[in-house]
Amino acid sequence: MANNSRSITDAQQGIHENLLVVVQKHLDWPYRKPISKHTQDAFNRLNQQISTRLKDRPLILDSCCGTAMSTRLLAAQHPDALVIGIDRSAARLGKEYNTELPDNAYIIQAECGDFWRLVHLAGWRLQKHKLFYPNPYPKAKHLKRRWHAHPAFPALLALGGEIELRSNWDVYVKEFCTALHYATGSGGKGAEVEILTAEKAMTLFEKKYAQAGQALYRCKFEL
Numbered sequence: 001m002a003n004n005s006r007s008i009t010d011a012q013q014g015i016h017e018n019l020l021v022v023v024q025k026h027l028d029w030p031y032r033k034p035i036s037k038h039t040q041d042a043f044n045r046l047n048q049q050i051s052t053r054l055k056d057r058p059l060i061l062d063s064c065c066g067t068a069m070s071t072r073l074l075a076a077q078h079p080d081a082l083v084i085g086i087d088r089s090a091a092r093l094g095k096e097y098n099t100e101l102p103d104n105a106y107i108i109q110a111e112c113g114d115f116w117r118l119v120h121l122a123g124w125r126l127q128k129h130k131l132f133y134p135n136p137y138p139k140a141k142h143l144k145r146r147w148h149a150h151p152a153f154p155a156l157l158a159l160g161g162e163i164e165l166r167s168n169w170d171v172y173v174k175e176f177c178t179a180l181h182y183a184t185g186s187g188g189k190g191a192e193v194e195i196l197t198a199e200k201a202m203t204l205f206e207k208k209y210a211q212a213g214q215a216l217y218r219c220k221f222e223l
C-alpha cells in the first residue's frame with residue numbers, strides 16, 4: 001500500500017479492464033449524491049473569505065494535500081496566485097509548522113469530490129490543479145475509489161487548468177492519463193507518464209518514498 005514506504009506489491013497489475021466503461025458511465029450520468037454539509041459549509045466560509053481576492057488572481061487547488069506542506073510550497077512558488085489545500089483529515093491538516101501559513105494560502109477540511117463540484121458551480125476556473133499521492137486503492141475491486149474512476153471525475157475535468165497527479169504506483173498514473181485522453185478526446189496526446197526525477201520533495205509522502213528509493217511517477221495535462 002502507498003500509505004507506507006513499501007512498494008505496492010499486492011496490487012492490480014496493469015490498467016483495469018473496466019476503466020473506460022466506468023469513465024464513460026460517469027461522463028454519461030451526473031453525480032447525484034448530495035453534497036455533504038460540512039463541505040458545503042467549508043466552501044461557503046472560504047468563498048466569503050476569498051471572493052474579492054479571487055477576481056484578479058490565478059487559483060491553484062492542492063487536492064488531498066495531507067499535512068499541506070505542498071500548499072505552503074506552492075503558495076511560496078506562486079505569490080501572485082491563491083492556493084487552496086483540501087483534505088478530509090483534520091488530523092493531517094492539524095500538523096503544526098514553524099512558520100505561518102502564507103497570506104495567499106488557504107487550508108480547507110472537505111471532501112474533494114464535493115468540493116470540486118462546488119468550485120465548478122461557483123464558476124471558478126483553475127490555473128493549476130495538484131493531486132499529489134492520492135490514496136491508490138490498489139486492489140482491482142477498488143477501481144471506483146480512484147479519482148479517474150470516481151463519479152466526481154467530470155467535475156475535476158470541468159475545473160480546467162494544468163492538472164498534475166503524482167503517485168508511487170505507476171498503474172494509478174497510467175490509468176489517470178488514459179482516462180484523461182479518453183474523456184477529453186485528446187487522441188492519446190498530452191498526458192504521458194513521466195518519471196519524477198530528483199526535485200525538492202513537495203510533500204511528506206513524496207519525501208518518504210524518495211528516501212526509500214522508490215520510483216515516483218507523474219502525469220501533467222492541460223485541460
Ligand SMILES: C[S@@+](CC[C@H](N)C(=O)[O-])C[C@H]1O[C@@H](n2cnc3c(N)ncnc32)[C@H](O)[C@@H]1O
Nearest residue numbers: 064065066087088089111112132133203204205
Ligand atoms: C497518501 S495521503 C497524501 C497526502 C499528501 N498529498 C502527501 O503527499 O503527503 C492521501 C491524502 O488524501 C486524503 N483524502 C483521501 N480521500 C479524500 C477525499 N475524498 N477528500 C479529501 N481528502 C481525501 C487523505 O486524508 C490523505 O491525507
